[in-house]
Amino acid sequence: MKITHHPTDETLAAFVNATLCEGNTLVVATHLAHCPACRKAVREMSEVGGGLLDKGETTPISDGAREKCLAKLDAVPPEPTEAGTPMPEAERPMSLVSLYEDGKWQWVGPGVYRKFLDVPSLEGTRVFMLKAAPGTRLPDHRHVGTEWTCVLKGAFIHDHGRFGAGDFDEADDSVAHNPYVEEGEECICLVALNGEVEMTGWLGRLIQPLLRL
Template sequence: MTITHHPGDETLAAFAAGTLDEPRSVVVAAHVALCPNCRAKVAAFEQVAGTLVERTLPAASRSGALDDALARLDEAAPPAPVIREARPDCPGVLAPYDVGPWRWIGPGVYWRKVEVPQSEGTRVFMLKAAPGSSLPHHGHSGIEWTCVLQGAFRHDFGRYGPGDFDEADDTVDHTPFVEQGDQCICLVAMQGDLELRGWLGKLLQPFVRL
């Protein structure tokens, strides 16, 4: 598997530091799980952050602070983890989340919701499209981060296969087209809405609510 498109170093550094919002972190995590190069970068960023923490002088603590902290931990034991069945059509990063059923949204195209807490209107979902299908020409009112899990699509800015990361914002208009072969399955974090272009897009826009 050759991965051509990656998140930028700034995005990977924010992901490593835990400062990226949860919806986008999930999509970056899906890419990192598939990309050895980005896994190495994230590990390097985490190592740098750990070194900086080690070099920071510890603040003096009051007498008895450790005992108080341990007592609070005993009082607030974490809930038992939720065990979910394996889902072969979902990436491992979605294991902590509820994932809805596939729903038809257009010829050869299906959508399913992923219950990741929204952040500033950014939500997570999966898309599945049949070989040879396409989405109408469209833009975005916010950001759209996509990790390809299976299959491949093309648009005005290149080809995106398994593991590739596609980042769009309100300056990007494109027409994704799914290649022949495997059906294309993607994990997406999107803020705002798709803005369909042309007369056909205006007809379909009231029905598109991803």
């Protein structure tokens, strides 16, 4: 699997610092499940955290806390590592997605279905899977807010290139695009949407009330 579109370094840093909302965290994690290069970047960025921890200041721990902690050790012995076989790579992305309850596939337009995931959000992020038949042309749209996507299966193409399985697409309000699904295979994506999507084509305007994207 050849991955060509990755999260930016500042997005990976935000992942390392857990400052992304839960929906965006899930989409980045799903990319990481596909991408050893970005997992390596994440580990390297964790070293920055480790370095700052080492070089950072300290706040004294109160008297007796250490002894209290030591007294607990017998009750929680070190766990032996499980000798289980690692999860096959192909199953990893869906193992993340299926942490969350999902709804039913809903028809949203010709050849296009959507299924919401129950991802809690304080910021109003909506997380869903989008499934589109080969060759489907999605309505022209412009973003108000951000739309982060990780492709799970198949491929779509828009102004910024071809996005196949594992590819990550970070669209914000500077992007207007008219994606279409590559011929041959249906395309399934995981999407976290912050804010609204504004349809720009006449067809899009017509079906926007139906889509409620």
